[in-house]
Amino acid sequence: MEQPMKFSMPMMNDFVPERLRPWLYVFIALCFQISGARYLGPLNEIIGADSNMREDVLMCMYCNLGGMAIWFPMLFRMKFRFTNKTLLTASSIVVIITNYLTAYVTFLPLLWAICFIEGIAKIQGTFECMSNIQLWMTPRRDFRVFFPILHIIILSSICIQDLLSSWFGYIGDWRLMHSLVIGLQLIVLLILTTCVHHFRFMKLPLYGIDWTGMVLWIALLLQLAYLLDYGDWYSWYNHSQTWYITGFALLTFGIILFRMKTVRHPYISPRVFTGFANVKPILVLVVIAEAILGTEYVLEEIFLESGLHYNSLVNSYLVWPVWIGNISGCLFSLAWLLKIKSYPYIRLGIVGTISLSAYIILMYLLVSPQLNIEKLYLPLLFRGFAYACLSIMFMISLHDSMDFHHFFQGLSVFNMLHMIIGGCVGCALYAHGISHYVASLLSRYGVYVDQVRWGILRIRETPGQFMGEFIDSILCMSVKSVYGWVAYACLTLLACFLMFDSPIRRQHPHLMQPWSKVGRRLKKHLY
Numbered sequence: 001m002e003q004p005m006k007f008s009m010p011m012m013n014d015f016v017p018e019r020l021r022p023w024l025y026v027f028i029a030l031c032f033q034i035s036g037a038r039y040l041g042p043l044n045e046i047i048g049a050d051s052n053m054r055e056d057v058l059m060c061m062y063c064n065l066g067g068m069a070i071w072f073p074m075l076f077r078m079k080f081r082f083t084n085k086t087l088l089t090a091s092s093i094v095v096i097i098t099n100y101l102t103a104y105v106t107f108l109p110l111l112w113a114i115c116f117i118e119g120i121a122k123i124q125g126t127f128e129c130m131s132n133i134q135l136w137m138t139p140r141r142d143f144r145v146f147f148p149i150l151h152i153i154i155l156s157s158i159c160i161q162d163l164l165s166s167w168f169g170y171i172g173d174w175r176l177m178h179s180l181v182i183g184l185q186l187i188v189l190l191i192l193t194t195c196v197h198h199f200r201f202m203k204l205p206l207y208g209i210d211w212t213g214m215v216l217w218i219a220l221l222l223q224l225a226y227l228l229d230y231g232d233w234y235s236w237y238n239h240s241q242t243w244y245i246t247g248f249a250l251l252t253f254g255i256i257l258f259r260m261k262t263v264r265h266p267y268i269s270p271r272v273f274t275g276f277a278n279v280k281p282i283l284v285l286v287v288i289a290e291a292i293l294g295t296e297y298v299l300e301e302i303f304l305e306s307g308l309h310y311n312s313l314v315n316s317y318l319v320w321p322v323w324i325g326n327i328s329g330c331l332f333s334l335a336w337l338l339k340i341k342s343y344p345y346i347r348l349g350i351v352g353t354i355s356l357s358a359y360i361i362l363m364y365l366l367v368s369p370q371l372n373i374e375k376l377y378l379p380l381l382f383r384g385f386a387y388a389c390l391s392i393m394f395m396i397s398l399h400d401s402m403d404f405h406h407f408f409q410g411l412s413v414f415n416m417l418h419m420i421i422g423g424c425v426g427c428a429l430y431a432h433g434i435s436h437y438v439a440s441l442l443s444r445y446g447v448y449v450d451q452v453r454w455g456i457l458r459i460r461e462t463p464g465q466f467m468g469e470f471i472d473s474i475l476c477m478s479v480k481s482v483y484g485w486v487a488y489a490c491l492t493l494l495a496c497f498l499m500f501d502s503p504i505r506r507q508h509p510h511l512m513q514p515w516s517k518v519g520r521r522l523k524k525h526l527y
Contacts, residue, residue: 007135009021010199011083011198012195013194013196013197022133025132026153028088028125028129028192029125029129030153030160031185031188032091032125032129033153033154033157034157034161034164034181035099035122035181035185036061036118036122037060037061037063037114037115037118038061038064039162039165039174040162040165041163041166041312043301044312045169045174049174050106052106053233055229055230055233056108058229059108059225059226059229059230060112062222062420063116063119063225064116064118065420066218066222067115067117067123068415069221069415070120070214070217070221070412071120071123071124071412072409073268073409074214075127076408078124079128079200080201080203080204081203083198083200084128084132084196084198084199085192085197085198087125087128088125088128088129089189090121091121091122091125091128092189092192094118095118095121095181096185096186099178099185100182102118104175130150130153134146137149144337145337147395148331148334148337148392149330151333151391152326152327155326155327155330155384155387155388156323156327159326162316162319164180166316167312169312170311170313209265210263210265211267213256213259214267216256217268217412219252220252221421223245223249224421224424226245227242227246227249228421228424228425228428229424229427229428230242232428232435236432269409271406272409272410273413276402276406276410277401279398279401279402282394282398282401282414283414285349285394285493285497286394287421287422289422289493290417290419290422290423290426291423292489292490293386293423294423294425294426298427298431299363299430299434299479302434302479303363303475303479306472306475307367307369307479308369314373317373318373318376318380321376321377322384324381324384325380325383325385325387325388326384328384328385328388329352329385330392332388333348333389333392336348336351345396345400348392349397349497350497350498352386352387352388352389352390352393353494353497355383355386356390357487357491358382359380359382359383359386360486360490364483364487366379369469369472369473369476394414394418430482434478434479438474438478445470
Protein backbone atom coordinates (compact mmCIF):
# COMPACT_ATOMS: atom_id res chain seq x y z
CA MET A 1 0.00 0.00 0.00
CA GLU A 2 1.39 3.36 -1.05
CA GLN A 3 2.05 5.71 1.85
CA PRO A 4 0.06 8.96 2.15
CA MET A 5 1.82 12.04 0.79
CA LYS A 6 2.04 15.31 2.63
CA PHE A 7 -0.41 17.95 1.42
CA SER A 8 0.82 21.49 0.87
CA MET A 9 -0.10 24.47 -1.27
CA PRO A 10 3.18 26.30 -1.96
CA MET A 11 1.47 28.75 -4.31
CA MET A 12 -0.39 30.34 -1.38
CA ASN A 13 1.00 33.36 0.45
CA ASP A 14 2.11 32.78 4.04
CA PHE A 15 -0.57 34.93 5.68
CA VAL A 16 -3.39 32.68 4.37
CA PRO A 17 -4.37 30.14 7.08
CA GLU A 18 -3.53 26.58 6.06
CA ARG A 19 -7.02 25.29 6.81
CA LEU A 20 -8.53 27.99 4.58
CA ARG A 21 -6.28 27.39 1.57
CA PRO A 22 -7.98 24.32 0.03
CA TRP A 23 -11.42 25.80 0.63
CA LEU A 24 -10.44 28.87 -1.37
CA TYR A 25 -9.62 26.59 -4.29
CA VAL A 26 -12.91 24.72 -3.87
CA PHE A 27 -14.69 28.08 -4.09
CA ILE A 28 -12.71 29.05 -7.20
CA ALA A 29 -13.50 25.68 -8.81
CA LEU A 30 -17.21 26.21 -8.09
CA CYS A 31 -17.02 29.66 -9.69
CA PHE A 32 -15.50 28.18 -12.84
CA GLN A 33 -18.01 25.34 -12.97
CA ILE A 34 -21.01 27.66 -12.52
CA SER A 35 -19.84 29.63 -15.54
CA GLY A 36 -20.96 28.66 -19.01
CA ALA A 37 -21.87 29.96 -22.43
CA ARG A 38 -25.61 30.33 -22.87
CA TYR A 39 -27.41 29.26 -19.69
CA LEU A 40 -30.32 27.02 -20.65
CA GLY A 41 -32.52 27.58 -17.58
CA PRO A 42 -34.44 30.44 -19.28
CA LEU A 43 -34.28 28.77 -22.72
CA ASN A 44 -37.56 30.24 -23.98
CA GLU A 45 -36.58 33.75 -22.88
CA ILE A 46 -33.28 33.49 -24.77
CA ILE A 47 -35.02 32.20 -27.89
CA GLY A 48 -37.52 35.05 -27.76
CA ALA A 49 -35.00 37.78 -27.01
CA ASP A 50 -32.53 36.96 -29.78
CA SER A 51 -34.96 35.42 -32.30
CA ASN A 52 -33.00 32.18 -32.22
CA MET A 53 -34.18 28.66 -32.77
CA ARG A 54 -33.90 26.05 -30.06
CA GLU A 55 -31.18 24.37 -32.12
CA ASP A 56 -29.13 27.58 -32.17
CA VAL A 57 -29.04 27.83 -28.38
CA LEU A 58 -28.29 24.13 -27.95
CA MET A 59 -25.39 24.49 -30.40
CA CYS A 60 -23.94 27.12 -28.06
CA MET A 61 -24.00 24.53 -25.29
CA TYR A 62 -22.40 21.88 -27.51
CA CYS A 63 -19.62 24.29 -28.51
CA ASN A 64 -18.97 25.07 -24.85
CA LEU A 65 -18.83 21.37 -23.96
CA GLY A 66 -16.65 20.76 -27.02
CA GLY A 67 -14.09 23.25 -25.76
CA MET A 68 -13.97 21.41 -22.45
CA ALA A 69 -13.68 17.95 -24.04
CA ILE A 70 -11.01 18.81 -26.60
CA TRP A 71 -8.69 20.51 -24.09
CA PHE A 72 -8.04 17.53 -21.81
CA PRO A 73 -4.77 16.43 -23.50
CA MET A 74 -3.46 19.99 -23.02
CA LEU A 75 -4.13 20.29 -19.29
CA PHE A 76 -0.87 18.79 -18.07
CA ARG A 77 1.15 20.53 -20.78
CA MET A 78 -0.20 23.89 -19.65
CA LYS A 79 0.33 22.99 -15.98
CA PHE A 80 4.04 22.30 -16.55
CA ARG A 81 4.52 25.34 -18.80
CA PHE A 82 2.85 28.16 -16.88
CA THR A 83 2.49 28.92 -13.19
CA ASN A 84 -0.69 28.16 -11.28
CA LYS A 85 -1.47 31.84 -10.79
CA THR A 86 -0.96 32.62 -14.48
CA LEU A 87 -3.31 29.84 -15.59
CA LEU A 88 -6.03 30.69 -13.09
CA THR A 89 -5.82 34.42 -13.80
CA ALA A 90 -5.92 33.91 -17.56
CA SER A 91 -8.84 31.48 -17.26
CA SER A 92 -10.78 33.89 -15.07
CA ILE A 93 -10.20 36.83 -17.44
CA VAL A 94 -11.29 34.74 -20.43
CA VAL A 95 -14.48 33.66 -18.60
CA ILE A 96 -15.26 37.32 -17.83
CA ILE A 97 -14.77 38.43 -21.43
CA THR A 98 -16.65 35.52 -22.98
CA ASN A 99 -19.59 35.83 -20.58
CA TYR A 100 -19.95 39.50 -21.44
CA LEU A 101 -19.78 38.79 -25.17
CA THR A 102 -22.18 35.82 -25.14
CA ALA A 103 -24.78 37.99 -23.45
CA TYR A 104 -24.92 40.38 -26.41
CA VAL A 105 -23.40 38.75 -29.53
CA THR A 106 -26.09 37.48 -31.91
CA PHE A 107 -24.02 36.45 -34.97
CA LEU A 108 -24.12 32.69 -34.55
CA PRO A 109 -20.68 31.57 -35.89
CA LEU A 110 -18.95 34.18 -33.70
CA LEU A 111 -21.15 33.25 -30.75
CA TRP A 112 -20.27 29.56 -31.14
CA ALA A 113 -16.55 30.39 -31.28
CA ILE A 114 -16.84 32.44 -28.07
CA CYS A 115 -18.70 29.60 -26.34
CA PHE A 116 -15.95 27.17 -27.39
CA ILE A 117 -13.22 29.40 -25.95
CA GLU A 118 -15.18 29.76 -22.71
CA GLY A 119 -15.26 25.97 -22.39
CA ILE A 120 -11.46 25.80 -22.65
CA ALA A 121 -11.03 28.44 -19.94
CA LYS A 122 -13.62 26.72 -17.72
CA ILE A 123 -11.93 23.30 -17.78
CA GLN A 124 -8.42 24.76 -17.42
CA GLY A 125 -9.40 26.74 -14.34
CA THR A 126 -11.25 23.81 -12.78
CA PHE A 127 -8.33 21.45 -13.41
CA GLU A 128 -5.81 23.84 -11.88
CA CYS A 129 -7.88 24.11 -8.71
CA MET A 130 -8.72 20.44 -8.30
CA SER A 131 -5.24 19.14 -9.17
CA ASN A 132 -3.72 21.27 -6.43
CA ILE A 133 -6.08 20.08 -3.70
CA GLN A 134 -6.13 16.43 -4.76
CA LEU A 135 -3.84 15.39 -1.90
CA TRP A 136 -6.13 17.21 0.51
CA MET A 137 -9.08 15.16 -0.80
CA THR A 138 -7.20 11.84 -0.91
CA PRO A 139 -3.69 11.61 0.61
CA ARG A 140 -2.92 8.54 -1.55
CA ARG A 141 -4.15 10.19 -4.77
CA ASP A 142 -6.79 7.49 -5.05
CA PHE A 143 -9.18 8.22 -7.91
CA ARG A 144 -11.86 6.10 -6.22
CA VAL A 145 -12.10 8.97 -3.76
CA PHE A 146 -11.23 11.83 -6.09
CA PHE A 147 -13.82 11.20 -8.81
CA PRO A 148 -16.91 11.02 -6.52
CA ILE A 149 -15.89 14.22 -4.71
CA LEU A 150 -15.12 15.91 -8.03
CA HIS A 151 -18.58 14.98 -9.30
CA ILE A 152 -20.19 16.45 -6.19
CA ILE A 153 -18.65 19.80 -7.15
CA ILE A 154 -19.42 19.49 -10.87
CA LEU A 155 -23.01 18.27 -10.56
CA SER A 156 -23.81 20.72 -7.77
CA SER A 157 -22.51 23.53 -9.97
CA ILE A 158 -24.75 22.41 -12.84
CA CYS A 159 -27.80 22.40 -10.56
CA ILE A 160 -26.93 25.81 -9.09
CA GLN A 161 -26.46 27.18 -12.60
CA ASP A 162 -29.85 25.87 -13.76
CA LEU A 163 -31.58 27.11 -10.61
CA LEU A 164 -30.15 30.63 -10.71
CA SER A 165 -30.48 31.11 -14.46
CA SER A 166 -34.14 30.00 -14.38
CA TRP A 167 -34.85 32.35 -11.49
CA PHE A 168 -33.10 35.30 -13.14
CA GLY A 169 -34.91 34.62 -16.40
CA TYR A 170 -38.27 34.75 -14.63
CA ILE A 171 -37.81 37.77 -12.36
CA GLY A 172 -35.83 39.99 -14.70
CA ASP A 173 -33.43 39.49 -17.56
CA TRP A 174 -31.67 36.23 -18.48
CA ARG A 175 -28.45 38.27 -18.86
CA LEU A 176 -28.36 38.69 -15.06
CA MET A 177 -26.78 35.22 -14.89
CA HIS A 178 -23.89 36.47 -17.00
CA SER A 179 -23.54 39.44 -14.65
CA LEU A 180 -23.44 37.11 -11.64
CA VAL A 181 -20.72 34.97 -13.22
CA ILE A 182 -18.67 38.07 -14.06
CA GLY A 183 -19.02 39.25 -10.45
CA LEU A 184 -17.88 35.86 -9.11
CA GLN A 185 -14.87 35.89 -11.43
CA LEU A 186 -13.92 39.36 -10.19
CA ILE A 187 -13.88 37.91 -6.66
CA VAL A 188 -11.68 35.08 -7.99
CA LEU A 189 -9.26 37.63 -9.45
CA LEU A 190 -9.17 39.44 -6.11
CA ILE A 191 -8.32 36.18 -4.30
CA LEU A 192 -5.62 35.36 -6.84
CA THR A 193 -4.09 38.83 -6.58
CA THR A 194 -3.94 38.90 -2.79
CA CYS A 195 -3.51 35.27 -1.73
CA VAL A 196 -1.60 33.48 -4.51
CA HIS A 197 1.91 33.87 -5.94
CA HIS A 198 3.54 32.29 -8.97
CA PHE A 199 4.61 28.67 -8.52
CA ARG A 200 5.09 25.56 -10.68
CA PHE A 201 6.69 22.19 -10.10
CA MET A 202 8.87 22.33 -13.21
CA LYS A 203 8.93 24.10 -16.57
CA LEU A 204 8.43 22.18 -19.81
CA PRO A 205 8.11 23.92 -23.19
CA LEU A 206 5.05 23.45 -25.38
CA TYR A 207 6.99 21.06 -27.58
CA GLY A 208 5.68 18.18 -29.65
CA ILE A 209 2.01 19.24 -29.65
CA ASP A 210 0.03 18.31 -32.73
CA TRP A 211 -1.81 21.62 -33.14
CA THR A 212 -3.09 20.62 -36.58
CA GLY A 213 -4.48 17.42 -35.13
CA MET A 214 -6.24 19.38 -32.40
CA VAL A 215 -7.88 21.65 -35.02
CA LEU A 216 -9.02 18.59 -36.97
CA TRP A 217 -10.55 17.00 -33.87
CA ILE A 218 -12.33 20.28 -33.11
CA ALA A 219 -13.68 20.42 -36.67
CA LEU A 220 -14.90 16.82 -36.53
CA LEU A 221 -16.57 17.27 -33.14
CA LEU A 222 -18.40 20.45 -34.14
CA GLN A 223 -19.43 19.01 -37.51
CA LEU A 224 -20.99 16.00 -35.81
CA ALA A 225 -22.70 18.20 -33.21
CA TYR A 226 -24.08 20.46 -35.95
CA LEU A 227 -25.30 17.49 -37.99
CA LEU A 228 -27.10 15.87 -35.05
CA ASP A 229 -28.45 19.15 -33.67
CA TYR A 230 -29.87 20.55 -36.93
CA GLY A 231 -30.61 17.22 -38.63
CA ASP A 232 -34.30 17.17 -37.72
CA TRP A 233 -34.69 20.83 -38.71
CA TYR A 234 -33.25 20.09 -42.17
CA SER A 235 -35.39 16.92 -42.44
CA TRP A 236 -32.15 14.97 -42.39
CA TYR A 237 -30.97 13.79 -45.79
CA ASN A 238 -33.82 15.42 -47.66
CA HIS A 239 -31.74 18.63 -47.53
CA SER A 240 -28.42 19.30 -49.27
CA GLN A 241 -26.92 20.96 -46.17
CA THR A 242 -26.98 17.64 -44.33
CA TRP A 243 -25.15 15.93 -47.17
CA TYR A 244 -22.46 18.64 -47.20
CA ILE A 245 -21.85 18.37 -43.45
CA THR A 246 -21.71 14.59 -43.62
CA GLY A 247 -19.19 14.72 -46.46
CA PHE A 248 -16.98 17.22 -44.63
CA ALA A 249 -17.14 15.13 -41.43
CA LEU A 250 -16.08 11.97 -43.29
CA LEU A 251 -13.23 13.84 -44.97
CA THR A 252 -12.07 15.27 -41.65
CA PHE A 253 -12.23 11.84 -40.02
CA GLY A 254 -10.16 10.35 -42.83
CA ILE A 255 -7.46 13.00 -42.42
CA ILE A 256 -7.39 12.37 -38.66
CA LEU A 257 -6.88 8.64 -39.20
CA PHE A 258 -4.07 9.33 -41.69
CA ARG A 259 -2.32 11.70 -39.28
CA MET A 260 -2.67 9.22 -36.42
CA LYS A 261 -0.51 6.77 -38.36
CA THR A 262 2.04 9.24 -39.72
CA VAL A 263 2.60 11.90 -37.03
CA ARG A 264 5.09 11.12 -34.25
CA HIS A 265 2.99 12.64 -31.47
CA PRO A 266 -0.65 12.79 -32.69
CA TYR A 267 -3.03 14.84 -30.62
CA ILE A 268 -4.90 11.65 -29.70
CA SER A 269 -2.83 8.50 -30.05
CA PRO A 270 -4.30 5.45 -31.85
CA ARG A 271 -3.30 3.43 -28.77
CA VAL A 272 -6.24 5.02 -27.00
CA PHE A 273 -8.52 2.91 -29.20
CA THR A 274 -6.36 -0.13 -29.89
CA GLY A 275 -3.96 -0.53 -26.98
CA PHE A 276 -6.37 -1.20 -24.11
CA ALA A 277 -8.87 -4.02 -24.07
CA ASN A 278 -11.67 -2.41 -22.07
CA VAL A 279 -11.75 1.06 -23.64
CA LYS A 280 -13.96 0.22 -26.63
CA PRO A 281 -16.77 -1.38 -24.57
CA ILE A 282 -16.65 1.57 -22.16
CA LEU A 283 -16.98 4.11 -25.00
CA VAL A 284 -19.87 2.19 -26.59
CA LEU A 285 -21.74 1.96 -23.28
CA VAL A 286 -21.11 5.67 -22.66
CA VAL A 287 -22.82 6.59 -25.94
CA ILE A 288 -25.83 4.36 -25.19
CA ALA A 289 -26.22 5.64 -21.62
CA GLU A 290 -25.92 9.29 -22.70
CA ALA A 291 -28.40 8.76 -25.52
CA ILE A 292 -30.92 7.44 -22.99
CA LEU A 293 -30.22 10.35 -20.63
CA GLY A 294 -30.89 12.70 -23.55
CA THR A 295 -34.59 12.36 -22.70
CA GLU A 296 -33.98 15.26 -20.30
CA TYR A 297 -33.44 17.72 -23.15
CA VAL A 298 -36.25 16.61 -25.48
CA LEU A 299 -39.00 14.45 -23.98
CA GLU A 300 -38.92 15.95 -20.50
CA GLU A 301 -38.70 19.49 -21.84
CA ILE A 302 -41.56 19.02 -24.31
CA PHE A 303 -43.72 17.44 -21.62
CA LEU A 304 -43.06 20.15 -19.03
CA GLU A 305 -43.31 23.17 -21.34
CA SER A 306 -45.81 22.13 -24.01
CA GLY A 307 -47.81 19.49 -22.16
CA LEU A 308 -47.98 20.97 -18.64
CA HIS A 309 -47.17 24.60 -19.64
CA TYR A 310 -44.65 25.15 -16.86
CA ASN A 311 -42.61 28.34 -16.99
CA SER A 312 -38.93 28.67 -16.12
CA LEU A 313 -39.65 29.45 -12.45
CA VAL A 314 -41.72 26.29 -11.97
CA ASN A 315 -39.07 24.26 -13.79
CA SER A 316 -36.46 25.58 -11.36
CA TYR A 317 -38.27 23.80 -8.51
CA LEU A 318 -37.54 20.51 -10.27
CA VAL A 319 -33.80 21.12 -9.93
CA TRP A 320 -33.94 20.23 -6.22
CA PRO A 321 -34.82 16.51 -6.56
CA VAL A 322 -32.18 16.17 -9.31
CA TRP A 323 -29.61 17.79 -7.02
CA ILE A 324 -30.53 15.47 -4.15
CA GLY A 325 -30.22 12.52 -6.50
CA ASN A 326 -26.82 13.70 -7.73
CA ILE A 327 -25.41 14.09 -4.22
CA SER A 328 -26.89 10.74 -3.15
CA GLY A 329 -25.38 9.06 -6.21
CA CYS A 330 -21.93 10.53 -5.56
CA LEU A 331 -21.95 9.52 -1.89
CA PHE A 332 -23.26 6.05 -2.74
CA SER A 333 -20.52 5.64 -5.37
CA LEU A 334 -17.86 6.78 -2.89
CA ALA A 335 -19.05 4.26 -0.31
CA TRP A 336 -19.31 1.52 -2.93
CA LEU A 337 -15.83 2.11 -4.36
CA LEU A 338 -14.17 2.24 -0.92
CA LYS A 339 -16.07 -0.38 1.05
CA ILE A 340 -17.24 -3.04 -1.38
CA LYS A 341 -13.79 -3.86 -2.71
CA SER A 342 -14.54 -7.37 -3.96
CA TYR A 343 -17.01 -6.22 -6.64
CA PRO A 344 -15.99 -5.02 -10.12
CA TYR A 345 -16.93 -1.51 -11.16
CA ILE A 346 -19.52 -2.85 -13.57
CA ARG A 347 -21.86 -3.60 -10.67
CA LEU A 348 -21.94 0.06 -9.75
CA GLY A 349 -23.02 0.62 -13.35
CA ILE A 350 -25.78 -1.95 -12.87
CA VAL A 351 -27.09 0.00 -9.86
CA GLY A 352 -27.01 3.21 -11.90
CA THR A 353 -28.80 1.57 -14.84
CA ILE A 354 -31.51 0.19 -12.55
CA SER A 355 -32.07 3.73 -11.27
CA LEU A 356 -32.15 5.03 -14.85
CA SER A 357 -34.70 2.37 -15.78
CA ALA A 358 -36.84 3.40 -12.80
CA TYR A 359 -36.77 7.01 -14.04
CA ILE A 360 -37.78 6.08 -17.60
CA ILE A 361 -40.56 3.70 -16.51
CA LEU A 362 -41.98 6.16 -13.96
CA MET A 363 -42.04 8.95 -16.56
CA TYR A 364 -43.80 6.63 -18.99
CA LEU A 365 -46.45 5.86 -16.38
CA LEU A 366 -46.87 9.46 -15.19
CA VAL A 367 -47.06 11.39 -18.49
CA SER A 368 -50.46 13.08 -18.51
CA PRO A 369 -51.77 16.64 -19.04
CA GLN A 370 -53.27 16.55 -15.51
CA LEU A 371 -50.07 15.53 -13.68
CA ASN A 372 -49.24 17.21 -10.34
CA ILE A 373 -45.71 18.54 -10.05
CA GLU A 374 -45.05 16.63 -6.81
CA LYS A 375 -45.27 13.33 -8.69
CA LEU A 376 -42.22 14.29 -10.76
CA TYR A 377 -39.89 14.49 -7.76
CA LEU A 378 -39.24 10.76 -7.43
CA PRO A 379 -38.38 10.03 -11.11
CA LEU A 380 -36.13 13.10 -11.26
CA LEU A 381 -34.35 11.96 -8.10
CA PHE A 382 -33.77 8.59 -9.80
CA ARG A 383 -32.37 10.39 -12.86
CA GLY A 384 -29.94 12.42 -10.77
CA PHE A 385 -28.81 9.32 -8.88
CA ALA A 386 -28.33 7.34 -12.10
CA TYR A 387 -26.34 10.10 -13.80
CA ALA A 388 -23.93 10.39 -10.87
CA CYS A 389 -23.38 6.64 -10.53
CA LEU A 390 -22.89 6.03 -14.25
CA SER A 391 -20.57 9.02 -14.76
CA ILE A 392 -18.33 7.99 -11.87
CA MET A 393 -18.34 4.33 -12.90
CA PHE A 394 -17.39 5.08 -16.50
CA MET A 395 -14.62 7.48 -15.51
CA ILE A 396 -13.01 5.25 -12.88
CA SER A 397 -13.26 2.26 -15.24
CA LEU A 398 -11.56 4.23 -18.00
CA HIS A 399 -8.82 5.34 -15.62
CA ASP A 400 -8.07 1.82 -14.42
CA SER A 401 -8.11 0.51 -18.01
CA MET A 402 -5.39 2.84 -19.34
CA ASP A 403 -1.89 3.92 -18.43
CA PHE A 404 -1.49 7.44 -17.11
CA HIS A 405 0.24 8.74 -20.25
CA HIS A 406 -2.80 8.00 -22.44
CA PHE A 407 -5.46 8.59 -19.82
CA PHE A 408 -6.09 12.26 -20.56
CA GLN A 409 -6.25 11.57 -24.28
CA GLY A 410 -8.77 8.83 -23.52
CA LEU A 411 -10.59 11.23 -21.21
CA SER A 412 -10.88 13.68 -24.11
CA VAL A 413 -12.51 11.04 -26.33
CA PHE A 414 -14.66 9.91 -23.41
CA ASN A 415 -15.98 13.44 -22.87
CA MET A 416 -16.61 13.98 -26.57
CA LEU A 417 -18.94 11.00 -26.41
CA HIS A 418 -20.15 11.63 -22.85
CA MET A 419 -20.96 15.32 -23.08
CA ILE A 420 -21.79 15.82 -26.76
CA ILE A 421 -22.15 12.92 -29.20
CA GLY A 422 -24.16 10.57 -26.97
CA GLY A 423 -26.61 13.27 -25.95
CA CYS A 424 -26.88 14.59 -29.53
CA VAL A 425 -27.67 11.12 -30.85
CA GLY A 426 -30.38 10.67 -28.23
CA CYS A 427 -31.89 14.12 -28.81
CA ALA A 428 -31.93 13.58 -32.59
CA LEU A 429 -33.70 10.23 -32.21
CA TYR A 430 -36.26 11.61 -29.76
CA ALA A 431 -37.00 14.70 -31.84
CA HIS A 432 -37.57 12.49 -34.90
CA GLY A 433 -39.76 10.15 -32.86
CA ILE A 434 -41.87 13.00 -31.46
CA SER A 435 -42.43 14.50 -34.91
CA HIS A 436 -43.43 11.07 -36.26
CA TYR A 437 -45.92 10.33 -33.49
CA VAL A 438 -47.42 13.84 -33.49
CA ALA A 439 -48.04 13.64 -37.24
CA SER A 440 -49.42 10.11 -36.93
CA LEU A 441 -51.78 10.93 -34.05
CA LEU A 442 -53.00 14.15 -35.67
CA SER A 443 -53.81 12.34 -38.90
CA ARG A 444 -55.54 9.55 -36.95
CA TYR A 445 -57.65 11.63 -34.55
CA GLY A 446 -57.82 14.97 -36.33
CA VAL A 447 -60.72 13.80 -38.50
CA TYR A 448 -62.94 13.78 -35.41
CA VAL A 449 -62.39 17.49 -34.82
CA ASP A 450 -65.05 19.22 -36.93
CA GLN A 451 -67.61 21.94 -36.62
CA VAL A 452 -70.36 19.51 -35.56
CA ARG A 453 -68.38 18.39 -32.51
CA TRP A 454 -67.41 21.99 -31.77
CA GLY A 455 -71.11 22.86 -31.81
CA ILE A 456 -71.86 20.09 -29.32
CA LEU A 457 -68.95 21.04 -27.09
CA ARG A 458 -69.70 24.78 -27.20
CA ILE A 459 -71.99 24.36 -24.23
CA ARG A 460 -68.97 23.43 -22.06
CA GLU A 461 -65.99 25.12 -23.73
CA THR A 462 -64.96 27.23 -26.70
CA PRO A 463 -63.35 25.70 -29.80
CA GLY A 464 -60.04 27.30 -28.81
CA GLN A 465 -60.07 25.63 -25.42
CA PHE A 466 -61.00 22.31 -26.96
CA MET A 467 -58.19 22.52 -29.53
CA GLY A 468 -55.68 23.44 -26.81
CA GLU A 469 -56.62 20.40 -24.76
CA PHE A 470 -56.58 18.26 -27.90
CA ILE A 471 -53.02 19.33 -28.85
CA ASP A 472 -51.83 18.85 -25.25
CA SER A 473 -53.20 15.31 -25.30
CA ILE A 474 -51.52 14.59 -28.64
CA LEU A 475 -48.14 15.83 -27.32
CA CYS A 476 -48.43 13.80 -24.12
CA MET A 477 -49.38 10.67 -26.05
CA SER A 478 -46.37 11.19 -28.33
CA VAL A 479 -44.03 11.70 -25.38
CA LYS A 480 -45.43 8.60 -23.67
CA SER A 481 -44.90 6.53 -26.83
CA VAL A 482 -41.26 7.58 -27.17
CA TYR A 483 -40.68 7.00 -23.45
CA GLY A 484 -41.93 3.46 -24.00
CA TRP A 485 -39.29 2.80 -26.66
CA VAL A 486 -36.62 4.36 -24.44
CA ALA A 487 -37.68 2.00 -21.63
CA TYR A 488 -36.99 -0.96 -23.93
CA ALA A 489 -33.57 0.52 -24.77
CA CYS A 490 -32.77 1.09 -21.10
CA LEU A 491 -33.70 -2.45 -20.13
CA THR A 492 -31.52 -3.68 -23.01
CA LEU A 493 -28.62 -1.62 -21.62
CA LEU A 494 -29.24 -3.17 -18.21
CA ALA A 495 -29.10 -6.63 -19.81
CA CYS A 496 -25.79 -5.69 -21.48
CA PHE A 497 -24.37 -4.65 -18.11
CA LEU A 498 -25.53 -7.88 -16.52
CA MET A 499 -23.97 -9.98 -19.31
CA PHE A 500 -20.73 -7.99 -19.52
CA ASP A 501 -18.16 -9.66 -17.28
CA SER A 502 -15.71 -6.80 -16.77
CA PRO A 503 -12.07 -7.76 -16.20
CA ILE A 504 -11.54 -4.48 -14.37
CA ARG A 505 -11.18 -5.86 -10.85
CA ARG A 506 -10.66 -4.00 -7.63
CA GLN A 507 -7.48 -5.59 -6.31
CA HIS A 508 -4.98 -3.28 -8.05
CA PRO A 509 -6.40 0.20 -8.57
CA HIS A 510 -4.08 2.69 -10.27
CA LEU A 511 -2.88 5.54 -8.07
CA MET A 512 -1.74 8.84 -9.49
CA GLN A 513 1.97 9.70 -9.15
CA PRO A 514 3.34 12.91 -7.57
CA TRP A 515 3.47 15.93 -9.90
CA SER A 516 7.27 15.95 -10.08
CA LYS A 517 7.30 12.32 -11.24
CA VAL A 518 4.54 13.00 -13.76
CA GLY A 519 6.54 15.92 -15.14
CA ARG A 520 9.71 13.83 -15.51
CA ARG A 521 7.82 11.07 -17.34
CA LEU A 522 6.23 13.64 -19.65
CA LYS A 523 9.64 15.20 -20.38
CA LYS A 524 11.15 11.77 -21.10
CA HIS A 525 8.33 10.96 -23.52
CA LEU A 526 8.71 14.25 -25.41
CA TYR A 527 12.45 14.12 -25.85
